Amino acid sequence: MRNLLLPLMSLLSGVGLLVVGTGLLFSVIGAQAGSANFPVLVTGLIMSAYFGGFIFGTYWCPAVIRRVGHIRAFAAMASIASTVPLLHALWLNPWFWGGLRFVTGVCLVGLYIVVESWLNVLAQSHQRGKVFAAYMAISGVAMALGNWLILVGDRLGFVPFVMVSIMFSFALLPITLTPVAEPEPTAAPKLALMALFATSPIGVLGAVASGLLTGAFYSLGHVFGQRVGFSELGIATFMAATILGGAAFQWPVGHLSDRNDRRWVLFWVCAAGAAVAMAGFYFALKSEAALIVLGVVYGGLTFTVYGLCVAHVNDLIDRSRVLQVTSGLLLLHGVGATVGPTLAGGLMDWLGPGSLLLYFTGVLVSLAVLIVYFIRAIPKNRGEPGQKDGFVAMGSSSPALLQLDPRGESADTVREPSA
Template sequence: MAQTLLSVSALLLSVALFIFGHGLQTTLLPLAADRFYFTDLEIGAMSSAYFVGMVLGCLGAPLIIMRAGHIRAFAALVSLMSASAIMHPVIVDPYAWFLIRMISGFCLAGFYMIVESWLNETATNENRGTIMSFYIVILFAALMMGQISIATMSISSFVPFVIASVTVSIAIIPISLTTSTQPAPITLVRFRPRQLYRNSPAAFVGVVFVGATQGALLTLSPLYGSQIGLSTNQSAFYAAAIIGGGMLAQWPVGRLSDRIDRRLVLVGLGIATIAASLAIAFFSPNEFLVAIVSAVLLGMFTQPLYAISVAHAFDHAPSEAFVETSSGMLLSFGIGSIVGPLAASLIMRQIGPSGLFVMLIVANIAMVAFILTRIYARQALTAEEKTDFEYTSTAQVGSVISPEPLDAEAEEYVIPPEEFPAYEDDIYNFEHAEEDTPKTDEDETGETAATQDDATDAEASDKRS
């Protein structure tokens, strides 16, 4: 195991540094915006802008990677993210912060794609689960540490912005010095919401509502903590506790969903979220210990929802469509995340900090109601028909983690690197793929058969029916 992790140590170190800086900004920015007298609506719009950037990054970052290669694209995106972090205290204006957060979201989406495609290629069938599990653990641990680190700084100073920028900048060093060969070009797939809906309406609609609730919680929970009377330090721990609760519940809830209808698990988590949100909205726990316990419980109920939704989508998707399904679900989550913070901030402006949880209640009621209709409309799969729950392929961190290895000879996953100048000189063995794999026709945008055609998907859907 040590040798396995050593082979990807540079990547994992870059992940830890980059996500630490990102986590610090996640908690710092809503608190700093409140201190600078931004309105709740402006803070919500700024939070939504981050997810607008993520959606645009999912669509546009692969083109940058294919043009420049993994290492140069990584350096460019990380440098831009670092510059964005340091610009917040330089231009204290809600419109400027809206644009900066959009840029940050774009960079983060590209970062995830580069790291995950690199890890996928480095891994073998025997160690893929180990590598991806360590990646997920390091990612969320770094996110929590970044959120908590604000407790050691003053948000009224320039220091936390500098630390966020410097930490992100340093993330370039391990990748820049690595001797590993960059992997094949990034996977390119189409976003086809109608196809995703046909495969699994419960998963597709569910993940949009999950995006709305989790997007609001991730970006506005520090602001909520501050508004109910928690100190800056306590608000940071409150936000981190939600992530921590989710980490505790992911695996056991996922395994439970392997044994029973995943839609019932989604309904159960939705009802639990509604109950917890009602309690928090009415009682507004401002004692630190009570607030932390409520945040952990809320995280245990809300954070596994995305992974269970994606696992349910995999259950109804053909194996050759797993990459497209994973990417599509992430984009759907991003679209929901754009709406969530904005809607929550509007309600918070009207009724106060409890408006965040009113939005959670409304979104989860809608999600539960829709999934219940699907339970009656479609028979549940048996345990044998399901895809085993694997959190490393269902976490909402990127769009290229797949339950199946990415095979250089499989046209539905990888675009041959000879199409892109950035990869012409790489020491990557594609000769066998060129000999055995038939050439694909490209459309006007340069997209190849990495996107499956509609007829194949329709035929697969008919067989499952």
């Protein structure tokens, strides 16, 4: 174990720096696009390009890795990823920025695939759950720190882009200096939409909805705070507090779902999240502090939606299908995250910046209504407490990390499809 501890810490610290840089880049692009008076719809399109690149990279990067190997692919993508942030400062143009965001998404998913593949090599079977949990915790805290880093230096100048480049470059040091055997090439996941929907319509719709929510939040949260007149400290704190709330609520909500029908837990999470978003819409122009507090609760509820959907689907399938099914849900989440910023940006241009919270409310209410419909249409639930695997906190990383999910370690009996 001691021989593995240092390499594991090195890889996890490298991932943390990558995520810090990613969070900072989201914030700085939102801030500078807002200051340049880009329409919010245009800003949403720019941000959507990142998630589009992430989805494209999920398919393209494994082929590159198989062709040239993990190390060469990692070096190439790392070089591009640390250079692209600097290019944003050279030309303030939405089309140019959209292209750069697409390239960033491709490169980052490639880096995550390589690093997470190495984690899979290092983590022994009895350690996989702990490594998975550590990865998710580090990612959540790092994303929150990235949003706070925008307060350092001139947020509208060259400095934030330099800091992102530095974070990406420093992330390579612990990763490249770690002696890790090259893993087996990662296969691109298969997206069998009809099979997934037949297994669990609630899981599929929930995965898309979670992408619609988180993609819009990460992409336009800073623009929202800027347009409603919050201070830079208030915006950074709102973003970070919401992300940290999402990390803190994962386990209590997950524990509740382990003991009850996950579908109804998901319904009440959506209903409560919609109520909090509506309260936030009321307070958006009135109290910065109140919105930050509501952000903690909102993040705590809505950031659990994806994990609940994955857990519900995994309650219904044979364990031999865990990686395939969860990879499909991850890509559906990515599709939602790609579309979300554009939809939310268009609504904000039409109804004003506070309507981002109305967008959140609409997505959550729609999902809650669909959950009730499918529960009534297919009332039989195979995911009873005695049949369930435990809830596992999930994030929107790459398919390679899913191999660390402890739910996929052993075979189990096949369960019948349900809602």
